[in-house]
Structure formats: structure tokens, C-alpha cells
Ligand code: SF4
């Protein structure tokens with residue numbers, strides 16, 4: 047199908063969202079609560095765009111581009127004065143919540159905001175409560191080690207009652223999807239710590255090169271779900287690639 051984004055004619059596949067179409071054509075739209083590996087929820091509203099339909103003159107709507115499906119003939123604008131104004135207000139509020147988080151500070155600067163105009167309750171906060179860590183842990187990993195607790199200003203993300211996340215396997219997927227990069231995964235020797243969830247793990251060294259592969263708990267968790275032995279699960283991706291590359295090359299010369 048054909049539509050326009052910022053007056054540029056673009057092609058979209060059935061089922062693609064406006065954000066996916068824009069990204070496929072290098073048209074930037076800011077996002078915070080979106081990650082390719084998770085189902086979009088449209089909660090941060092930063093990716094708002096304006097849509098118009100030529101068959102309905104004068105009609106327009108603001109929609110979250112990460113959840114709105116592409117439609118034939120749609121006219122999309124990604125940075126009207128109204129949209130930029132709304133984004134600035136949202137970013138100003140995020141900056142009040144996390145005034146020292148480098149990702150939020152950088153986003154604010156890109157919109158010309160050096161300081162928040164709202165009251166800062168706690169300058170040490172780094173989390174915007176987007177819930178992506180909780181979703182990846184539950185929906186993709188299946189560990190359900192962390193959750194959202196409390197209400198209003200007291201709302202928090204983490205393990206129950208602030209204790210150690212007992213079912214955490216130390217996979218690091220939560221850190222991978224966190225938009226503010228506030229979940230640290232610290233590997234030292236053969237120990238991994240994730241201070242935010244109060245957990246520490248033994249790391250398993252690669253059977254070939256000795257480089258840490260993952261945590262013992264993560265490897266055991268995967269072993270219970272797939273039929274693979276230690277020659278695969280306890281070998282790092284580099285050594286696995288080298289092994290299979292050499293095998294394919296050898297078989298190709300037979
Ligand atoms: S590191 Fe722990 S909390 Fe994070 S996704 Fe993996 S299991 Fe869940």
C-alpha cells in the first residue's frame with residue numbers, strides 16, 4: 047500500500063505500524079516504551095504523529111505511531127508544532143522524574159530542554175516505570191521475577207517486597223530492553239550481579255575459550271526447555287560459530 051509521511055511517498059506492508067514504516071524509510075520518530083522484541087503498548091505517547099485522510103477533508107487525529115496500523119492513502123506528519131509541543135511537555139515531565147538519567151537528559155536536550163519546569167521529588171530516580179523489563183521477563187523469558195508495585199508516586203518496579211528476585215535467572219534481558227539503561231548487569235570474573243534486583247550469580251565459562259557464556263541458573267533454565275547438551279549450552283556464540291563454520295567448510299570440501 048502507499049501513504050505519505052512528511053510529504054514523502056512511502057510503501058507499507060499490510061500489518062505494519064506507522065512507526066515501522068517510518069523506520070523502514072529512515073524517518074525519525076522518538077520512542078521510549080517501544081522495543082522490537084516486545085508487543086507495542088503505546089503507553090509513553092512520545093511517538094505521537096498526526097494522521098489525515100484525503101477522503102475526509104478537515105479530519106485529523108493524533109495517534110501513537112507504534113500501535114497505529116498503516117493504511118492506504120494516509121497522510122502522516124511526524125513533527126507538527128502541536129506534536130512537538132506535546133512531546134516537549136511529556137519530556138519535561140520525564141525530566142522531572144529522572145533529572146540525572148543520561149538517556150532522558152539527552153532526549154530533553156534534543157528538544158531544547160535543559161531543565162525541567164516541574165518539581166523534582168527525587169533527583170536519584172532513573173526509572174520511568176515503562177514496564178518493559180517486567181514484560182520481557184514475563185512474556186519472553188518466562189521467569190516473572192519482577193513486577194510493578196505500589197500506586198501513584200510510590201509506584202516501583204522490582205522484585206516483590208524489595209527482596210532478592212528469587213526466580214531471576216540473570217539472563218540480562220531486562221537490561222537489554224530498558225530505555226533508560228538503569229538496570230546494570232555487572233560481570234566480574236565468574237560472578238554476575240544485577241544490583242537493581244538484589245541478585246548475584248555464578249557465570250559458566252565457555253568450554254572452549256573460557257569466556258563467560260551466561261549464568262549457571264540461565265543455562266539450567268534453558269536446558270529444561272530445549273534438547274541441547276553442554277557442548278552447545280556451555281559454549282559461547284563465537285566458538286559455536288567458529289565450530290559450525292569449520293564443519294560446513296570441511297563438509298563442502300568432501
Ligand atoms: S535478568 Fe532476571 S529479572 Fe531480568 S529478565 Fe532475566 S530473569 Fe527477568
Ligand code: SF4
Nearest residue numbers: 173174176177179224
Ligand atoms: S527499569 Fe527500565 S525497563 Fe524497567 S520500568 Fe524502569 S525504565 Fe522501564
Ligand code: FES
Nearest residue numbers: 088090091093112
Ligand atoms: S513508543 Fe511509547 S507510545 Fe509509542
